[in-house]
Amino acid sequence: MVCIITVNFKIPDNVDLDDKDNKDRNYWYFYILLTRKNIQGFQKKLTQSVKQEGNMDKNSIVVITGANSGIGKATSIELARTGAHIIMACRSKERGEEALQDVRDLSGNNSVELMICDLGSLKSIRDFCSGFKKKYKQLDVLINNAGVILPGYHQTADGFELQFGVNHLGHFFLTNELMDVLIASAPARVINVASGAHKSGKIYFEDINLEKKYKFWRAYSQSKLANILFTYELAERLKGTGVTANCFHPGAVATRMGINRDTGFGTFITRLLKPFFQTSKQGAETAIYLATSNDIEGVTGKYFYKKRPVQSSKSSYDRATAKKLWELSEKMVDQEGLS
Numbered sequence: 001m002v003c004i005i006t007v008n009f010k011i012p013d014n015v016d017l018d019d020k021d022n023k024d025r026n027y028w029y030f031y032i033l034l035t036r037k038n039i040q041g042f043q044k045k046l047t048q049s050v051k052q053e054g055n056m057d058k059n060s061i062v063v064i065t066g067a068n069s070g071i072g073k074a075t076s077i078e079l080a081r082t083g084a085h086i087i088m089a090c091r092s093k094e095r096g097e098e099a100l101q102d103v104r105d106l107s108g109n110n111s112v113e114l115m116i117c118d119l120g121s122l123k124s125i126r127d128f129c130s131g132f133k134k135k136y137k138q139l140d141v142l143i144n145n146a147g148v149i150l151p152g153y154h155q156t157a158d159g160f161e162l163q164f165g166v167n168h169l170g171h172f173f174l175t176n177e178l179m180d181v182l183i184a185s186a187p188a189r190v191i192n193v194a195s196g197a198h199k200s201g202k203i204y205f206e207d208i209n210l211e212k213k214y215k216f217w218r219a220y221s222q223s224k225l226a227n228i229l230f231t232y233e234l235a236e237r238l239k240g241t242g243v244t245a246n247c248f249h250p251g252a253v254a255t256r257m258g259i260n261r262d263t264g265f266g267t268f269i270t271r272l273l274k275p276f277f278q279t280s281k282q283g284a285e286t287a288i289y290l291a292t293s294n295d296i297e298g299v300t301g302k303y304f305y306k307k308r309p310v311q312s313s314k315s316s317y318d319r320a321t322a323k324k325l326w327e328l329s330e331k332m333v334d335q336e337g338l339s
Ligand SMILES: NC(=O)c1ccc[n+]([C@@H]2O[C@H](COP(=O)([O-])OP(=O)(O)OC[C@H]3O[C@@H](n4cnc5c(N)ncnc54)[C@H](OP(=O)(O)O)[C@@H]3O)[C@@H](O)[C@H]2O)c1
Pocket: 065, 066, 067, 068, 069, 070, 071, 072, 089, 090, 091, 092, 095, 117, 118, 119, 120, 121, 145, 146, 147, 148, 166, 193, 194, 195, 196, 249, 250, 251, 252, 253, 254, 255, 256, 257, 258, 259, 261
């Protein structure tokens, strides 16, 4: 898009810009300087937003999991602003519908829809994917954003430990189920929302559901390390297909993360921390960058923070662990994946 701005103003006849003793000259001199600076700044902003929307337009189709809250909702709003068709994959119809209205209203784009997908249920994921494939033959960007962290031992509908089950296995299954559409739509992008918490994570192969020794942080950090190992392995397996896989850490963001949706437990501490954390919109910036920017065309298998590729933990680069996790995940979801 080319944007030309012209501003017409007339300097009074009695003002000579070369006459330093003329009082009115100084006023006009600064007025011209400031106006020029503002126009340049405005033009720069316009170009930046156009650049950021480079990879996405009204023909693009995007799926975002956990799109009704926090980073997922903010990402949905910003990506909807590009005109793309957004599919908000949410587990709750009620929370999803409320967020859908907000996303439509705030983005001015009505091409946003809600589809139910509970990542804690393989059946729900399967239903989502078959529903999606009946309607669409194209998927340009898949953002695996949904996440959960909850004190106390919980299980998914299929009996997996909740955090590993939702944050990793759910997305692993979803991505593999959508892989044929992604490949057919190449160039396409998979973006996984990981976390700096992966640094204290370990994959407990001998007790993957943490039945012997459960701590919620241990479960969460395991799941977030799994997000990164999955991203790197996926990127390897997708080489040559035109589909890229990257992940990122959003930083500390004031969202509903950690709040128990049934009891509301965790709301108070989240409110207390809010002033010290980024807003959801700020937390979504790297997701939007990875989804839209032309700068990362073809970039794959990277971990980003603040829109830059950075190193993840040493153990996250262990190919043997990544392969072992992939194979275990396949077994757990009982699926023949990419080989
Ligand atoms: N906030 C942070 O500081 C931070 C830091 C690092 C990484 N992250 C990551 O950022 C991602 C987004 O989290 P957020 O901070 O935006 O938290 P959030 O506001 O709690 O949003 C989490 C989203 O995930 C959804 N979700 C949870 N369980 C689900 C399931 N079984 N099936 C489908 N969706 C499910 C939630 O849906 P409901 O509302 O229906 O529960 C919600 O839409 C997560 O992957 C998280 O690990 C966050």
